[in-house]
Amino acid sequence: MTEPSTTNPTALAVEMRRVTKQFPGVLANDCINLQVAYGEIHAIIGENGAGKSTLMSVLSGLLKADEGEVLLKGHPVRGRPHLVSRRGLGMVYQHFMLVPNFTVAENVILGNEPGDRVHLDLRAAEEAVRRLGQDYGLNLDPAARIEDLSVGEQQRVEILKVLYRGSDVIVLDEPTQVLTLQEKNELFETLRCLVRDGRTIIFITHHLEEVMALSDRVTVLRRGRVVASLAIQDTDIATLAQLMVGREIGPGEKRTGDVTGDVVLEVSDLTAVSERGLQALDGVSFGVRGGEILGLAGVEGNGQRELVETLTGLRIPSGGEIRIGDQSTHGWSPRQFLEAGVAVIPENRRVRGVVEPFTIAENLVLGRHWKRPFSKGWVLDLGAMEAEAKSLISDFGIVPPDPEILVRTLSGGNQQRVVVARELAKKPVVLIAAHPTRGLDIAGRQFAHSCLLRERSLGAAILLVSSDLEEILDLGDRIAVIFEGRITGILPREEASEGKLGLLMVGARR
Ligand SMILES: Nc1ncnc2c1ncn2[C@@H]1O[C@H](COP(=O)(O)OP(=O)(O)OP(=O)(O)O)[C@@H](O)[C@H]1O
Ligand SMILES: [Mg+2]
CATH class of the missing domain: 3.40.50.300 (P-loop containing nucleotide triphosphate hydrolases)
Incomplete structure (x- = not known):
């Protein structure tokens, strides 16, 4: 499925040169240079909103950079996610994209994008799932339904999907967030096996001990810029924390x-x-x-x-x-x-937590909007709403600090801040x-x-x-x-x- 590529041994698995991506009012990626060698586990870290997910979307072709160049295994990447994926890039997003009432094997086949010749050969897929599972410690019953699996097992399915398509450069965006300690150790073991077999891994995390335990190199982003790219043996947790936030915590x-x-x-x-x-x-x-x-x-x-x-x-x-x-x-x-x-910070912020097409201000008063001071009879008091939003935005450090921005465009961590701020403001x-x-x-x-x-x-x-x-x-x-x-x-x-x-x-x- 992956196009045969004549890999030049001196080239890098991923190279990004001066990549810049501007959103209205936010310079998400500012002249970013990133070099990831073959067979490396490369961590990307940075505060909420630093530009990590944006950079990975540029790499995958989902977003088009305003400026700069992206090379995957020496080949220029230009838009079109399915072409990038055919060159061997596999993305494991933080929110899974599985069909709950389908089996593991069915989901693995579905992972193949339209336009590919779809081999609906379930037997072969089941066999492949079994084999990949044995090779990389991703043990799963190919006939099990997704809805019966734990979150950790579902994540293994996502990884199987990219392996099945022959991806050899694999990006994982905050993969450990939903895992227990044991599941996390199993995931790390799998990732180590994958690089031993010549694959390249890029992973995003907020946990610095994971960076130290797993990666060979780490690139630190701060407000859209690369502030450091270091070999793991040349750094430590305190240094990385300092680089990320620019002050001591x-x-x-x-x-x-x-x-x-x-x-x-x-x-x-x-x-x-x-x-x-x-x-x-x-x-x-x-x-x-x-x-x-x-x-x-x-x-x-x-x-x-x-x-x-x-x-x-x-x-x-x-x-x-x-x-x-x-x-x-x-x-x-x-x-x-x-x-x-009773206030609730729900587990799935994308389903129950925020209303993505609403503004930050609207999300922040949700659940209190029918009460004073936000409602006067039948009308909303927009002034009161904005004042409350501004104060919560500053207390909770929501970025960008603009009440009128749509929550859909916020980074993952900033959406979570909106939910936490709103629920605590209820004085539960x-x-x-x-x-x-x-x-x-x-x-x-x-x-x-x-x-x-x-x-x-x-x-x-x-x-x-x-x-x-x-x-x-x-x-x-x-x-x-x-x-x-x-x-x-x-x-x-x-x-x-x-x-x-x-x-x-x-x-x-x-
Ligand atoms: N579609 C979009 N429209 C407008 N702004 C966006 C969009 N996507 C991201 N941004 C902005 O770009 C910046 C970087 O966002 P990004 O999602 O890359 O951050 P991140 O480093 O992944 O953060 P987190 O750790 O919270 O997931 C943020 O300020 C965000 O608000
Ligand atoms: Mg992100």
């Missing part, structure tokens, strides 16, 4: 002080059924007190999404009860949850925070953590759903673990460790 804030509030959110014997009729929640019980953060750890796909939905009125429980303060929420609509003071009584720092850079993560701790000190009852154990251990007063829709243990912070939580996460009862 202190350690993050941690939880202090005891919890004394009353139980505000109480869940008893809650059950819920998934879209596919499976038992998603099976007798879940816990309480969260005012001024407390209850961390909920677990491998993604063990009922967390359904739990968050029932706690916000988006899914009707099949049994059990949710109480907020002294009220039963039986039969409540999402609006009633909202009015009772109960805050359900699902993966609140996913996609945020180091400073953004620290800022979000200090916001959660501030809400805690103001007396909010907070449920922090996260697969990031470090985050849960830093912030949680107590830590619950969910596995297959059941709570397998609730530990006070003092008794919790990554090891203990890890065991509970795979189903070992306390």
